[in-house]
Amino acid sequence: MNHHLDTNRANWDDRASVHAARETGRGYDVQRYIDDPELLSDVVRFDRERLGDISGLRVVHLQCHIGTDTLSLARLGARVTGLDFSPVALAEARALVDDARTPGIAPIDFVESDVDAAPTALEPASFDLVYTGIGALCWLPHIDDWANVVATLLKPGGRLFVREGHPILWSMDETESDDLHLRFPYFEQAEPLEWDDANSYVETDRPLTATKTYEWNHGIGEVVTALLDAGLVLTMLVEHDSVPWEALPGQMVARPGGEFALDARAGVAPLSYTIQAVKPGV
Incomplete structure (x- = not known):
């Protein structure tokens, strides 16, 4: 058994339950996606122009959580598969898609798997786009392994698209x-940072128990070197x-679209990044 993986899965099972709460509008406020069949998640909308036209593309959303970004990609016309290691998150994602009932979108498949096992759970070299939303890569111990998984899943000519929290931010x-205080490693370490926190990154109805x-x-x-070593082109x-x-x-100001930026230290440090890479081929 993988202690780190199992512990993180328990935490994300717990988060999925509170993130998908509908009655109070807390968590991810998923009721919005049910009430508005054209709503896109803030994360997908932020990169909408950079993402480009994905209509008709076969897309896999790695680490899809409760499916708000997955549904948003489908609403842009893609044929989407969501993959996650949390069965609770996938159950919530399926319920959201069923209840949102967006006319005209292709059916969305959800597959239970951790990222390393994705090439076994899914068909290799079958996806036009591998998508990963923000706050995902920090849960993976080896960025080289992740890059190789991405390259394995992509068709020749397919591309990876990721928005992620900046490693400078994760170091604070x-x-x-x-x-601003830099406290934690910027570079990948063999041993992880261990946390014990009952709070999530969004307001929830109850504290976490895992x-x-x-x-x-x-x-x-x-990240860049791992993608290049996997044969992708940045x-x-x-x-x-x-x-x-x-x-x-206490150090940030809210912006439209659900974004937050530094206040007194505006512009001092990058907080997130978007990266795209293509698998050579047709």
């Missing part, structure tokens, strides 16, 4: 509100001064 201590997690940071250079790398949650409480 969010508990210090007087200034509170322990393990995380790994991956520097920008490590076609985009954009750093952003905002992130879609209040990552540093």
Whole structure:
């Protein structure tokens, strides 16, 4: 058994339950997607122009969680498969898609698997687009393994598209509100950082009960090099001064579209990035 994986899965099973709450509008406020059949998630909408036309493409959304980004990609016309290691998250994702009932979208498949096993759970070299939303890569211990999985899943000519929290942000201590404090490793480490926290990154109806997690940071250079070593060609790398949650409480200001940027230290550090890479071929 993989202790780190099992512990993180328990945490994400717990998060899925509170993130998908509908009655109060907390968590991910999923009722919005049911009430508005054209609504896109803030994460997908942020990169809409960079993502381009994905209508008709076969897409896999790795680490899809409760499916709000997955549904959004389908609403843009893609044929989407969502993959996640949490059975609770996948049950919530299926319920959201069923209840949202968006006219004209292709059926969405959901597959239970961790990322490393994705080439076994899915058909290799069968996807036009591998998509990963924000806050996903920090749960993976080896960025090289992830890049090889991506390359295996893509068709020749297919592309990877990721928006992620910047490793500079992951290096900061969010508990210090007087200034920016670099506390944690920027580069990938063999051993993870261990956390024990009953709170999530969005407001929830109750504290978490599975509170322990393990995380790994991956520097920008490590991500880029892993993709190049996997045979992909980098076609985009954009750093952003905002992130879609209040990552540093007391030091950020809200922007439209669910984004948060630094206040007194505006522009001092990148907070997120978008990266795209293509598998050579047709």
